[in-house]
Amino acid sequence: MGSLIDLNLHPDPPNPTAGCSTSAATLITPKIEPKLEPLDHPPPNPNPNLGLPTTQPISHPEPVPDETNVYSEFDRISEMFLTAFANKIEKKDDFMLTDPDAQAIVPVPEQTHEENQLANATYRRKDPPRSSELVRVSNLGTEDERYFREVMRKTRMIYDSLRVLVVAEDEKRRSFDFVKSPRSRGDLKAASVMKERGLWLNRDKRIVGAIPGVNVGDVFFFRMELCVVGLHGQAQAGIDYLTSGQSSNGEPIATSVIVSGGYEDDEDAGDVIIYTGHGGQDKHSRQVLHQKLEGGNLGMERSMHYGIEVRVIRGFRYEGSASGKVYVYDGLYKIVEAWFDVGKSGFGVFKFKLVRMENQVEMGSAVLKFAENLRTKPLEVRPTGYVSFDISMKKESIPVFLFNDIDNNHEPMYYDYAATTVFPPFVYHIGAKGGGCNCVAGCSQDCFCAKKNGGDFAYDSNGLLVRGKPLIFECGPHCHCPATCQNRVSQKGLRNRFEVFRSQETGWGVRSLDLIQAGSFICEYTGVVLTREQAQLFTMNGDSLVYPNRFGERWAEWGDLSQIFTDYVRPTYPSVPPLDFGMDVSRMRNLACYMSHSSCPNVLVQLVLYDHSNIAFPHLMLFAMENIPPMRELSLDYGAADEWLGKLPICN
Incomplete structure (x- = not known):
């Protein structure tokens, strides 16, 4: 000590x-x-x-x-x-x-x-x-x-x-x-x-x-x-x-x-x-x-x-x-x-x-200035090491860099980039028609989607996650609200510039070229979703999968104010059944698959639904647990293995 x-x-x-x-x-x-x-x-x-x-x-x-x-x-x-x-x-x-003796009693608006x-x-x-x-x-x-x-x-x-x-x-x-x-x-x-x-x-x-x-x-x-x-x-x-x-x-x-x-x-x-x-x-x-x-x-x-x-x-x-x-x-x-x-x-x-x-x-202020120059003139700042200036092939609205000045490994270039998760077709059959809100100018606290979330939206007006929840319902394709709606955060894709990089310590890793504020959306963890039965057949061939139920419940840490409010209750609504599916990232993946494991992560997994209503197959959306400076590696808690799933694979 x-x-x-x-x-x-x-x-x-x-x-x-x-x-x-x-x-x-x-x-x-x-x-x-x-x-x-x-x-x-x-x-x-x-x-x-x-x-x-x-x-x-x-x-x-x-x-x-x-x-x-x-x-x-x-x-x-x-x-x-x-x-x-x-x-x-x-x-x-x-x-x-x-x-000092004022004891006036005046009417106040009803508080939440x-x-x-x-x-x-x-x-x-x-x-x-x-x-x-x-x-x-x-x-x-x-x-x-x-x-x-x-x-x-x-x-x-x-x-x-x-x-x-x-x-x-x-x-x-x-x-x-x-x-x-x-x-x-x-x-x-x-x-x-x-x-x-x-x-x-x-x-x-x-x-x-x-x-x-x-x-x-x-x-x-x-x-x-x-x-x-x-x-x-x-x-x-x-x-x-x-x-x-x-x-x-x-x-x-x-x-x-x-x-x-x-x-x-x-x-x-x-x-x-x-x-x-x-x-x-x-x-x-x-x-x-x-x-x-x-x-x-x-x-x-x-x-x-x-x-x-x-x-x-x-x-x-x-x-x-x-x-x-x-x-x-x-x-x-x-x-x-x-x-x-x-x-x-x-x-x-x-x-x-x-x-x-x-x-x-190195000084943090120097790193901020370095990252700022890197965003605008990357080849002037780092003439060598770039493998690609966009491994997403324009599937993301913001390019994703690939950088390796360690060796000749270009593995991330060999996968199809999946900007969103690929679900089985039957997932969309539940609640495929209707079910959206009727808001026109923008959603309010009494709209249908807000009620599905327990009466409150999960995000503030700046798109920051207010409190982690078991599941968040975002407005989707069946809603009448505009694309600028406060309840459409994670479905819009990347907001920051990222690069997948080669590291001597962790193999492949991910870092941002922008300063990411705590509570901000980062990206989706994507792949091809397999049912439990499909996953078992898949692993019989020696292939490995990523299992979402292992990510744990780090979402509960964000917004946990039990040390502030004595009557704080951890959110339990809406309830979600155990995630009983695997995710194949052997052919299609995105930058999230290269995030390293950490028992003290700076990124959490938040379950979100927006394009379908099947709560057994949510999207795995990633949010920042803390302020993440540019060039600092992003990390996830991949959790531990269980009996039938075997050892946890990490892309590295």
Whole structure:
């Protein structure tokens, strides 16, 4: 088991100008406050009649240790707050005041069960302060790394599925609103609920260096998710640090920074970063005051003094991101130099030179840029290794690359590409006529297909899977709704660019050239379906099949909020009989057949029906269980063998 090493710091006599230019000691500067970075995207415009303020700078020279102010923006735009206290709000000097004795009871719209659960889950109590104990985790074995990775994966899955649920419930509520209220911030509410339930990670120790379970290259869409997993503990500030009030020696210590280009004097060369300290900017991100060696700036200087590494997370805008930005963990850096300089705007700024530590995997931000170039000019980026630029032969709307720079094996070229599963003809005889919805403009919650799903659609308006279910009914060819219907997600084929590649570790594998968001549809697992009797005859000839009943029920993990809601019940409707068929992929297959096996997969199998009504023969649709960065291998849990089916075959 890995060990926790306490970092007992015994400093030399404090020298606030250590490592800095002597001009810092003589330059007289006015007192300023730490500059906060904006949230992932601007909050919705509130009702102007309520006089809700915009975000105000924090008035403390250092962040409040217990971080109760993290959710102030969410609290201000919370629908419950607006509903329960609308009659008691008073505006004064751009701040919103409420009567502490307000007990007004006002009518509220009827809420769904999920909304009631979310409302109950956000009951707030005083949060305990973050730990002031600095530790470094070392000597992790293989089993330790798997354990922490699984804990991290499950925590992120709860966050993502809870955020998607919040957005889906908000969309449902707004569809009945005559006057549209502000949209709920799913990222903030999910983090708030998880904090209330004690599900934030790494709160009992302040970890220096790598966070167990977080890999270099991991991608996050929201700043609050960084707080949830303990990678960066500040919701807005770019420098996370142990405050002087918490530190045993009275000096702040920096542990992580976010490099997002928010300061004009920043320089980012990848392995070397010139990082500008915080403070001195106005609301338009213009440098208007001198910076001071205090708070996070002093924490950076002290970390350099003690030789403490910092985690670097890069944030930048990314097309297709849920928040418009992505945050990529790029590993550990040493602060090797600090000085005070005159910035481009003519004001004094602190600068810190960060150098990436050796023996780390490639930076995630570099991989994102590499994949972006690969999508547009593949031969310029990788002149050799391409076997085909589309093994689907245009059967998919997006080409599927085949890449092999290991050997001369071109096996995937020898199979017919099956974009959809081939079912026996008798499958379509059940419910072949009628059975579809009569929606014209678009489906609503009371349409026939929604009722087959238990009254709710399985996807939100962005096509993300809200919650895994035993079976999902999508609108099909007998429905009157348009192709843009919210309930037609998995039948539309590929949305992302993929490549099948040759690997020395796993044989053949699959990776995406795009960033895939958790809950997104990936592709169908296709082949030729055989009945049990046909499968038994087939295997007598020595051939092997893929058996869908072995994939297990990973779908139940996506949307499993049992740690959030005490009355959570795993979905059991609609019930599905055991999958009693095999799938022959020896002649026809698609890219999914090359996904590697993993007991900790990033892809799940969700059963879906849309083109027929025979629940014994569903489509095997694959969805992302987590945010999957470009060039990271996709993996499935193929399960274990059973008595009559023999050993599980994997295409590799």
